[in-house]
Amino acid sequence: xxxxxxxxxxxxxxxxxxxxxxxxxxxxxxxxxxxxxxxxxxxxxxxxxxxxxxxxxxxxxxxxxxxxxxxxxxxxxxxxxxxxxxxxxxxxxxxxxxxxxxxxxxxxxxxxxxxxxxxxxxxxxxxxxxxxxxxxxxxxxxxxxxxxxxxxxxxxxxxxxxxxxxxxxxxxxxxxxxxxxxxxxxxxxxxxxxxxxxxxxxxxxxxxxxxxxxxxxxxxxxxxxxxxxxxxxxxxxxxxxxxxxxxxxxxxxxxxxxxxxxxxxxxxxxxxxxxxx
Numbered sequence: 366x367x368x369x370x371x372x373x374x375x376x377x378x379x380x381x382x383x384x385x386x387x388x389x390x391x392x393x394x395x396x397x398x399x400x401x402x403x404x405x406x407x408x409x410x411x412x413x414x415x416x417x418x419x420x421x422x423x424x425x426x427x428x429x430x431x432x433x434x435x436x437x438x439x440x441x442x443x444x445x446x447x448x449x450x451x452x453x454x455x456x457x458x459x460x461x462x463x464x465x466x467x468x469x470x471x472x473x474x475x476x477x478x479x480x481x482x483x484x485x486x487x488x489x490x491x492x493x494x495x496x497x498x499x500x501x502x503x504x505x506x507x508x509x510x511x512x513x514x515x516x517x518x519x520x521x522x523x524x525x526x527x528x529x530x531x532x533x534x535x536x537x538x539x540x541x542x543x544x545x546x547x548x549x550x551x552x553x554x555x556x557x558x559x560x561x562x563x564x565x566x567x568x569x570x571x572x573x574x575x576x577x578x579x580x581x582x583x584x585x586x587x588x589x590x591x592x593x594x595x596x597x598x599x600x601x602x603x604x605x606x607x608x609x610x611x612x613x614x615x616x617x618x619x620x621x622x623x624x625x626x627x628x629x630x631x632x633x634x635x636x637x638x639x640x641x642x
Contacts, residue, residue, distance in 0.1 A: 412472075413465040419450055425471070426464040431457070516566065517630035523562040524622040527555040527583075531592070531615045535608045538596045549593035556583050563622075566629060576625055579618070587614050 413422050419439040426432040432441040432453065441453055443460075454461040530551040537548060560583045567576040582588055592611060599607065 409465050409469050413468055414450065418468065422450060422464055422468050425468045426453075426460065429464055429467060431460040431464055513630050516569075517626040520562050520566060520622060520626045520629065523555070523559040524619055524626075527552075527559045528615050528619050530555040531588075531611065534593060535611055539601075539604055539608050552593055553590070556588075559583060559622075563625070566625060573625075573628075575621070579621055579625065582618065587611075588618060 412418055423432070423435065423439060423441045426441055427434055432443045435441040435447045440447055440449055442448065443453060443457060448456070450461075534549060534552050560580045563576045563580040563583075567573060567580065570576070584590070596604065596607070
């Protein structure tokens with residue numbers, strides 16, 4: 366039993382060897398600390414010898430006291446000789462590496478400072494922008510609320526004028542003698558004004574059905590033009606009965622118009638009655 370298990374283990378190990386080799390070919394060898402250091406050194410060398418950084422590398426060497434300015438921005442003097450950066454690197458490798466490390470560190474510091482400045486600017490701008498946005502929002506809300514209040518007050522005024530004209534007409538007919546023609550001009554004028562105001566509300570809020578229904582009611586059988594017709598044949602009792610019915614209809618109509626006015630003035634969602642026919 367032990368011999369069979371050992372054979373199976375050895376067979377499994379031999380089977381894993383090709384897979385391990387293939388994985389190493391695909392992935393490659395794992396990086397070592399030395400390889401990482403080499404990559405960092407190569408990146409620093411490429412940076413320091415780039416055309417944009419060569420004058421700055423010379424400045425770094427001069428500041429550190431490793432060399433003197435040369436005959437050109439990308440040349441330096443050491444040991445009494447004017448050298449290129451490559452010549453200086455070959456003859457003074459340690460000094461070159463020190464100056465290059467200093468240049469890379471200075472570049473990182475500048476980048477970090479720029480980021481901090483940007484963050485500081487954002488820290489100042491964001492509250493200012495938010496404050497402006499909040500101020501604009503509340504100003505818009507106040508302006509919108511003012512417009513809603515004006516429209517609601519206009520609707521109330523038009524409704525009151527129509528009801529007052531209707532009440533005045535009813536009183537006139539109750540006091541008038543049989544056979545006199547009605548004076549209904551004010552009723553027709555106020556009806557048209559109220560209908561126009563309701564239509565304006567309905568146009569601004571197309572999903573509201575109640576303003577349209579009330580506008581149609583103004584030209585219906587009870588509150589329409591017929592409300593001022595056929596009074597003269599009626600006797601006193603019949604006029605009183607019709608006056609009571611008409612006053613009741615005017616009161617109900619005014620109450621519904623007030624519901625619309627409150628919904629117009631409110632900043633929230635309208636009551637569900639606004640959606641009903």
